[in-house]
Amino acid sequence: MRQSRFTEAQIIGMIKEQEAGMPTAEVCRRHGLSPATFYKFKAKYGGMSVSDTHRLKSL
Template structure:
């Protein structure tokens, strides 16, 4: 995942500016972001059900690491099963 130029707090402030009544296009021009990025951030911050975005990202990273561990262990198990079957024959 690419590192953002903006911290979660900065993103929240940008979203708050629009919530305060400014137009999204004007806010995006001031901060040098695209309107598409603004709406992507808005969707991300609204869909986490009160969970902080930093915590959500940490959980996503942990989930990725755990999936990788499961894949590695599955490969180890498969290799061991093949080795055992060869020694028993």
């Protein structure tokens, strides 16, 4: 499987920006990803914090 060029912390940061009110198109443009990829990340990491992802890695 291809490795993401974004860390989990960066992905969660992007999701938090969008949840704070920034339009999805603007978040995608600033970070250089497609809206489809953003929504795929949001489905996987939505509602998580950075500490949650560290806990998942240890399983």
